[in-house]
Amino acid sequence: MRVLESVRSGAWVNRDRLVTYPLLGLAVTFFATGYVILANNGALPNGSPFGSDYVSFWVAAREVLAGRPEVPYSMPLFAQAQNAVFGDGNFYAFFYPPPYLAYLVPFGTLSYFPSLFLWLGLTFATALWTLVRITGYRWEVILIALAFPVTFLTIAHGQNAFLSAALFGGALVLLPTRPIVAGILIGLLTFKPQLGLLIPLALISSTNWRAFATATVTTALATGSSVILFGVETFSAFLAQGSYAMETLREGHVAWEKMVSVYAMMRVAGAPDIPAMAVQLLVSAIVAVIVIRAWRFGGGFSHEERSAMLLIGSLLATPFSLNYDLFLLAPAVAFLASDGLRNGFPSYRLSLLAATYLFPIVVLLFMAGGISIAPVVLCLLFGHVAFSPGSTRAVRTTQSTAPAK
Template identity: 35%
Template sequence: MSQKFGLEGHSLAFADDASPDDRRPVTGEAQAARRPPRSLWSAALRDADWLTHDRVTAFTRVFLVLLIGFVASIPWTAPTMDVGHDFAAFWTAAHLALEGRAADAYGEAARAAVAALLGQKNYAPFFYPPTALLIWLPFALLPFAAAAAVWITATAAAYAAAVRALLRGGSVVPALAFPAAWVCALFGQNSLFSTALLGGSAMALDRYPIVAGALIGCLTYKPQIALLAPLVLVVTRRWRALAAAVVTTLTLMAIATALFGIDAWIGFIRALPEASAWNIGGAPGFEKFASPYAAIRLLGGSSDLAWIVQLGAAAIAVAVLAVILRTRPGGAAEIALMVAVTGLCVPFFGNYELVILAIPGAWLAAQALTQGWLPYERLTLAALYLTPFAMVPAGANGIPLGPFAIAALIALVVRRIRHLPQF
């Protein structure tokens, strides 16, 4: 009797009557010998066997050195660049909260403080809920430059640890050289922290649901990233994780209210219309967003048309998410798909936020190294890897790469889940 796991040209065959040495997955050269003949270019694209582990590692090591060299040269090559621009807003808001003026973090006082810190420019106000101030409050005890260095280093280390866990001990060099991670670090943004929380929840969801739920609850410091978490936990019937997420969220809200007062919440609510107008109007630049909404605006479409396309794409992605998760493929797979779909659902998904896609990317790589690569998987992942590097110049020339890259990632994760071995 034989057992087979069909993987679209990467079938793993086992024969009960074979010798012990022959009871191995048919991969590599033996697999290639069984495939029908194809043209050289077709094979290079479909299988991308030239993207070996050693070559990918070597390329990303060189890329990492180049990125480090670029950052080190900024004081001479780009002295006007505001490194840590976004962290300045976080640090300033926390500093005001430390002084007992948390409500001022959402108004002109914070804007003026950031302008004084970085120079006289038009800076957006602080758009995060008061619970986020709990994260940055300790950093306000340090001078700005030291606080930014500690923040970037700590969140980068947490990000690397989360990706390494998903890779099951594999090299984290590709993750460290991921262009989105460097964009995030240069801004002093928080997506490395979000990625660490998402990766931790992915690894803990099956064995430690309460821990996973608590990590998801912490993600409500940036609500749009946790947008789909309740749906995922309900569809997969992970009630303990859901309860832990709700309790964590309520606890953080209670602590923030006790420390900062109700005025902080009022300030946050009053800032929301400006936050919406800031993003809808494309103040940061639509080329920096990876959403369907931004794609339509880049292509010259109206705001109304952009919202229709955005809502339609999000509805389809959420429907796919719900259908696939009904099979309960496992905690890591569930979080990986949730993260990929989130990228298509958030209308103002910035290029620095693309770093959270390292979670589904690492999960896919781990599965491929265990089960074998599926057709076009290597090539698509390589293209996705370089998207954060290419999307801004491409968008500036009217080519919106972001939503297509995210849609491709969703397709890869869905296909991989459908081909997980059934036991």
């Protein structure tokens, strides 16, 4: 009974554990990563350079600087450009819209590893800024964010999940007070449009018209500017490769085990493409209805709870999301923790947040065995927030949980 009560109240999540466990996790990750890199002469076990997904970003930026912005959207030419530099025979596709090229161009002026570390450092710093704005806490947030298992995944892949979380979370934290700035951030997030499927629904449902209009204008300006900078041919090439992007999802060119969507879970379980997509669309529709209801009618939810619901729901609503995209859970957990520390936690929420922080490790272990469980956990977390709003709070925050500011 004591254990159950501790889990219900979250009393076991105290300040000492919030500091000690992340420090231990960070140390293990640091030494394990160093060992793998040294054992493979500075590369990953498959022969790819560290931060392998960044290869496509960096080579794309260099092609733009060389006056060939259409190359990233031609698989044969882009593969040739990558192999000319790295010579490992691996290919990293570039499915991002042309405005994203503008984000990358400055990083193409550096050699690969300085560019990679600058990219990761700057984008992680923006994510930290967002998390600090959400929570109000500083060094503890930095430590916890560094030790978050998805942080390592993003760094090892050289991916853009830090930037996605910074723009998405930053827009939500600024939405009540600076809707125009929030709209600009949402417009900039369209470099990864699959993560923003629910955002227009939330803005319209809550009548955040200034943010909606600003996001629309920002998206239009980014698109128009990229046409001017990179040419109509580049946009045409991007649109032409859309069928290959769908083929990549449908045929598992990116392993479904690495994805965290309902569609990928169904494919891993042996379902054909059409039934798997049907289940994905059903889940997406249910999530959309719940988000619309929460953002339209309130239902006792705080802004932090609605923001967390939107972040988690965005991962569930798209068929194309990978394990590093789980970094969107960082601002989601931060919103819920901040709300709970101020107003009190509903039963089991604090324990669930701690489990959410650790669950990417379990996801990776199951992934290695060819099993996908991420959507199940995301559904549980989304359901808890959706059906346990702040109006039903039963547990107050204790002094031992809150870190010092």
